[in-house]
Amino acid sequence: MIYVFTGNGKGKTTSAIGQAIRVIGQGRRVAMFQFIKSKEWETGEEKTISSFGKIFSLEKGGSGFVGIMGDKLPKKVHEKTAKNFLKKIKKAVARKKLDLVILDEINVALFLKLISIKDVLSLIKIIPPSTDIILTGRNAPKKIKQIADLVTEFKAIKHPFDKGVAGTKGREY
Amino acid sequence: MIYVFTGNGKGKTTSAIGQAIRVIGQGRRVAMFQFIKSKEWETGEEKTISSFGKIFSLEKGGSGFVGIMGDKLPKKVHEKTAKNFLKKIKKAVARKKLDLVILDEINVALFLKLISIKDVLSLIKIIPPSTDIILTGRNAPKKIKQIADLVTEFKAIKHPFDKGVAGTKGREY
Numbered sequence: 403m404i405y406v407f408t409g410n411g412k413g414k415t416t417s418a419i420g421q422a423i424r425v426i427g428q429g430r431r432v433a434m435f436q437f438i439k440s441k442e443w444e445t446g447e448e449k450t451i452s453s454f455g456k457i458f459s460l461e462k463g464g465s466g467f468v469g470i471m472g473d474k475l476p477k478k479v480h481e482k483t484a485k486n487f488l489k490k491i492k493k494a495v496a497r498k499k500l501d502l503v504i505l506d507e508i509n510v511a512l513f514l515k516l517i518s519i520k521d522v523l524s525l526i527k528i529i530p531p532s533t534d535i536i537l538t539g540r541n542a543p544k545k546i547k548q549i550a551d552l553v554t555e556f557k558a559i560k561h562p563f564d565k566g567v568a569g570t571k572g573r574e575y
Numbered sequence: 576m577i578y579v580f581t582g583n584g585k586g587k588t589t590s591a592i593g594q595a596i597r598v599i600g601q602g603r604r605v606a607m608f609q610f611i612k613s614k615e616w617e618t619g620e621e622k623t624i625s626s627f628g629k630i631f632s633l634e635k636g637g638s639g640f641v642g643i644m645g646d647k648l649p650k651k652v653h654e655k656t657a658k659n660f661l662k663k664i665k666k667a668v669a670r671k672k673l674d675l676v677i678l679d680e681i682n683v684a685l686f687l688k689l690i691s692i693k694d695v696l697s698l699i700k701i702i703p704p705s706t707d708i709i710l711t712g713r714n715a716p717k718k719i720k721q722i723a724d725l726v727t728e729f730k731a732i733k734h735p736f737d738k739g740v741a742g743t744k745g746r747e748y
Binding site: 403405409412413414415416418420421423424425427428430445446447448449450501534547550551552553554555556558559560561562571573 | 582584586588590591593598600618619622624674720724728729732744746
């Protein structure tokens, strides 16, 4: 089963994490791979997930925000980071027996053209059909929605960032 | 901060759980209270959450689906269950120092008129403003959206249940 969580509303990454919490409770194994997000920024979810050991792994493989929030890196660097991360994920999913693979913010990496649809399809191809896959991030390309079994659009009806409230510890990270 | 997660799409409850995972990672405390859902049906998330001990508690206080899925209970029984649960929650939030309170499926309890808007407002009133609150469930009443700081509508763009696929262990529970 392939799930896509997209849209501009809050809750996509946390929803994937909550799904993982459900899955490991049923005695299964999860691996989460985060595009865009970089290792330098430690999140609350990371701290909790690290306590689960092998049954729920989390790896961040991005170089941070792309072209926004003071990002000074050339686009090429972000591209290289994303492509290398994709290779790493391919190796990981081939090696481990997993019940759920979360590709967090991969839709954003696609939208920014750090990786191609072809790259993503070749990754999905090596994941066994019995393994569920969740792809998160706003602006999911049409092609990704087409191959999905389930698509939820997270729509921001009301959002405090509209009023200029900044992301805070324990709320947005 | 008051969050409302509503809409017909998958991911509302799991999103609240993921938010809790983030919050406890930052050293804070969470209590989740589930309306509608009954104790007889053990979920994957329940098993995982029970391992966190005091920092993340989960309590189910419903009598199961209302008027659907073979429910034979009189509506009055569901009402009584919901009202008693609300009393219990009031006591719990007054006693514990919490950073996040999750009122799962409370929007459904409201929509089905098991409890009233007045009941919910009186509960919110006794929760300190520094404590975040998440209210989940489809069909959130307008009044609830009005008092919220953040509203995400989870919109089902594509859903396998449309094709007659049943809920499965580790996916929907």
